[in-house]
Amino acid sequence: xxxxxxxxxxAICRSLQEQIEHGLQPKGGKLPAERKLSELFATTRITLxxxxxQLEAQGLIYREERRGWFVSPPRLAYNPLVRSHFxxxxxxxxxxxxxxxxxxxxxPASVEVCALLELPAFxxxxxxxxxxxxxxxxxxxxxxxLNPAYFPGILEFDLTxxxxxxxxxxxxxxxGRVRFDILPTALQSEAASNLKxxxxxxxxxxxxxxxxxxxxxxxxxxxxxxxxAIHVSVEVPE
Numbered sequence: 001x002x003x004x005x006x007x008x009x010x011a012i013c014r015s016l017q018e019q020i021e022h023g024l025q026p027k028g029g030k031l032p033a034e035r036k037l038s039e040l041f042a043t044t045r046i047t048l049x050x051x052x053x054q055l056e057a058q059g060l061i062y063r064e065e066r067r068g069w070f071v072s073p074p075r076l077a078y079n080p081l082v083r084s085h086f087x088x089x090x091x092x093x094x095x096x097x098x099x100x101x102x103x104x105x106x107x108p109a110s111v112e113v114c115a116l117l118e119l120p121a122f123x124x125x126x127x128x129x130x131x132x133x134x135x136x137x138x139x140x141x142x143x144x145x146l147n148p149a150y151f152p153g154i155l156e157f158d159l160t161x162x163x164x165x166x167x168x169x170x171x172x173x174x175x176g177r178v179r180f181d182i183l184p185t186a187l188q189s190e191a192a193s194n195l196k197x198x199x200x201x202x203x204x205x206x207x208x209x210x211x212x213x214x215x216x217x218x219x220x221x222x223x224x225x226x227x228x229a230i231h232v233s234v235e236v237p238e
Contacts, residue, residue, distance in 0.1 A: 009047060011041070016055060020071055064196065087161075087162055098132065104127070107127050109145065117217055130144070139229035140195075143221070147219065150171065176214070177215070178208060178209070182207075184227070
């Protein structure tokens with residue numbers, strides 16, 4: 001009886017939320033299979049999935065293809081004002097970071113990247129695509145675009161490591177002023193595929209334009225975070 005579905009959805013959401021909040025369903029833990037949950041709540045799979053979808057939109061649970069539903073782990077605190085990098089930021093919060101290089105090459109810059117790096121049309125840039133994990137969970141797909149004039153030979157290095165540290169150790173380049181643009185977005189095919197999410201899934205897009213200690217624009221990052229992976233927390237000093 002579909003007229004009872006909204007009430008059932010609300011009841012399922014409340015029950016699962018209470019179990020998560022009281023630790024009966026631990027962070028990162030797997031929920032029972034959909035069939036078992038639908039039997040438990042005496043409802044249809046359609047109604048159950050509507051409830052699970054609402055909890056997913058709130059960032060309380062997430063789904064992995066062919067694996068089922070899981071309780072979302074704690075969000076990572078992301079402070080744009082703190083000079084850090086992914087591995088340091090994750091490690092400092094007691095979590096385990098990992099980076100996979102998807103590709104690294106020299107290619108013609110798009111119109112968007114030329115504008116971000118203030119390069120003339122038909123310029124070439126280094127593109128480094130990486131997928132990043134926290135506690136073995138995919139949370140971030142990022143495209144780095146580097147002005148090759150400042151980083152000759154960089155593709156020969158281990159690009160799973162921090163680019164921040166590599167810039168400093170191999171090129172004597174340190175970050176200076178940084179500009180952030182943060183927008184909610186829906187994932188397109190490239191980012192969705194690499195995060196193993198459906199196209200159109202909610203995400204947070206963070207665009208970083210980085211200058212060095214001399215004020216030169218040296219690179220930019222296009223970051224696509226799972227919407228339930230981070231919270232942006234900024235404290236502005238007096």
